[in-house]
Amino acid sequence: MAKLYEAEASPEKRLFISLITRDISLIDAIIDLTDNSVNAAMKRSSNPFASTKDFERYLRATQRNPLAHIDVKISDRKISVTDNAGGIEFESARSDTFKFGHAADGADARDRLSVYGIGMKRAIFKIGNKVKIISDHEDGGFALDLDVAAWEKKPPPWHFDIAKRVAASRPKCGTEIEVTELYSEVKRRVADGIFIDALRDKLSRVYSFFLGRLITLSVNGKPISATHFDVGDRFAHDGFEAADVSVGITVGIARSVSDNYKAENAGWYVFCNGRTVIYADKTNLTGWTGGGGASLPIFQPKHRPFLGLVFFVSEDPEALPWSTTKGTLNEDSLVWQQAKRLMITLGKEVIGVLDKRYGDSGTEIDRSEMAELAGRPTNAFSTASSTKRSFKIERRTPPAETKISYKAKESDIQKVRKHLGKPAMTAPAVGRHTFEYFLENEIDA
Ligand SMILES: Nc1ncnc2c1ncn2[C@@H]1O[C@H](COP(=O)(O)OP(=O)(O)OP(=O)(O)O)[C@@H](O)[C@H]1O
Numbered sequence: 001m002a003k004l005y006e007a008e009a010s011p012e013k014r015l016f017i018s019l020i021t022r023d024i025s026l027i028d029a030i031i032d033l034t035d036n037s038v039n040a041a042m043k044r045s046s047n048p049f050a051s052t053k054d055f056e057r058y059l060r061a062t063q064r065n066p067l068a069h070i071d072v073k074i075s076d077r078k079i080s081v082t083d084n085a086g087g088i089e090f091e092s093a094r095s096d097t098f099k100f101g102h103a104a105d106g107a108d109a110r111d112r113l114s115v116y117g118i119g120m121k122r123a124i125f126k127i128g129n130k131v132k133i134i135s136d137h138e139d140g141g142f143a144l145d146l147d148v149a150a151w152e153k154k155p156p157p158w159h160f161d162i163a164k165r166v167a168a169s170r171p172k173c174g175t176e177i178e179v180t181e182l183y184s185e186v187k188r189r190v191a192d193g194i195f196i197d198a199l200r201d202k203l204s205r206v207y208s209f210f211l212g213r214l215i216t217l218s219v220n221g222k223p224i225s226a227t228h229f230d231v232g233d234r235f236a237h238d239g240f241e242a243a244d245v246s247v248g249i250t251v252g253i254a255r256s257v258s259d260n261y262k263a264e265n266a267g268w269y270v271f272c273n274g275r276t277v278i279y280a281d282k283t284n285l286t287g288w289t290g291g292g293g294a295s296l297p298i299f300q301p302k303h304r305p306f307l308g309l310v311f312f313v314s315e316d317p318e319a320l321p322w323s324t325t326k327g328t329l330n331e332d333s334l335v336w337q338q339a340k341r342l343m344i345t346l347g348k349e350v351i352g353v354l355d356k357r358y359g360d361s362g363t364e365i366d367r368s369e370m371a372e373l374a375g376r377p378t379n380a381f382s383t384a385s386s387t388k389r390s391f392k393i394e395r396r397t398p399p400a401e402t403k404i405s406y407k408a409k410e411s412d413i414q415k416v417r418k419h420l421g422k423p424a425m426t427a428p429a430v431g432r433h434t435f436e437y438f439l440e441n442e443i444d445a
């Protein structure tokens with residue numbers, strides 16, 4: 001056999017950093033850091049978060065007793081994320097935390113939002129050059145001081161220098177990640193006046209299940225509250241289990257607090273292990289294409305009350321159909337394709353009803369009529385593992401009627417008019433009045 005030589009195939013740090021940071025927005029990078037804090041809080045809960053049923057149960061059982069607080073601070077000098085969710089133990093910091101991707105047996109079986117082993121590293125590389133991490137843990141934590149530019153120049157093998165920290169008491173356990181020497185594009189984004197509000201909005205939507213339940217979160221000291229959305233309790237539901245993933249799909253009519261139907265809130269919402277991945281989608285990603293039988297129509301104003309929710313839950317978060325940035329879906333995933341077919345079938349039930357009621361453009365949607373059609377407001381998450389059911393519309397059929405006509409003496413009719421003090425009352429009105437009097441007093445109808 002011919003002699004084999006080693007051809008250099010090791011990664012260039014500079015290219016590697018550029019590649020992994022290119023396709024993630026600054027907001028999603030910061031949310032990667034908060035995802036890790038939420039994941040740590042989920043691991044502290046006694047609920048295993050392993051099925052749609054567990055999520056539904058958590059909603060019912062927890063009485064506003066969050067297990068961790070996450071504090072995000074943003075300025076044009078520094079971005080930091082601090083939590084008190086338990087911290088990272090020194091040995092895992094050494095062997096797993098800073099690896100780019102988990103080893104086959106490296107991931108913790110209780111991880112729910114930590115999937116690919118890339119998020120934190122990508123986030124800090126995206127934000128700035130100086131990184132400080134302090135993590136306190138019950139069994140001893142670690143500290144890291146990293147200068148990314150200096151690290152880039154070091155030859156392989158790749159490693160970060162970390163120091164050991166002594167064991168801390170449980171209430172003090174948590175992680176602080178601070179990035180300074182922000183890159184110029186990051187500084188500019190942060191200072192553009194809309195960035196912080198956009199981040200707040202996104203956090204409120206992304207963690208609508210967790211906020212106020214498992215975690216509390218603040219940005220620059222201001223608490224973030226969950227985006228609530230309720231669905232009318234006449235929703236349609238179906239679900240299935242596939243390849244370690246349990247899936248629940250609910251479609252109904254939105255019941256917002258104000259009951260104002262805004263197009264921006266309508267559409268499909270997709271959750272992976274309780275974290276919002278897709279929000280109010282009306283594109284062909286979720287089947288709205290108008291392409292005929294195998295899809296939903298193109299979204300029109302009359303569809304504003306439409307609310308569709310897809311819950312994917314798995315103990316193996318890699319089996320879920322999210323992308324590595326968790327901001328979109330892996331459309332090729334088999335479980336997603338299977339879910340999408342069912343979404344279209346269920347979605348058509350609600351769209352069919354809306355289409356029958358309203359014309360094609362400029363539709364005024366009558367709020368009280370829609371509220372009646374929707375049913376009572378129900379927390380959308382509480383429908384995650386409902387039993388299979390269809391979108392029910394109660395048709396109110398008018399009561400059957402029969403005409404009564406009879407002749408009476410004019411003098412008797414006159415007596416009734418006089419008795420009632422209504423001399424101009426017509427003969428049919430006298431007939432109706434006397435009939436109703438009988439119903440009311442003799443039958444109590
Ligand atoms: N705030 C935190 N609290 C506890 N553990 C943390 C925290 N941040 C990071 N970790 C640990 O570090 C690991 C690596 O985090 P990183 O975000 O890089 O990857 P990941 O979360 O495993 O996967 P993903 O690419 O999906 O984010 C996590 O799996 C988790 O064990």
Ligand SMILES: [Mg+2]
Pocket residue numbers: 032035036113114115118119120
């Ligand atoms: Mg992560």
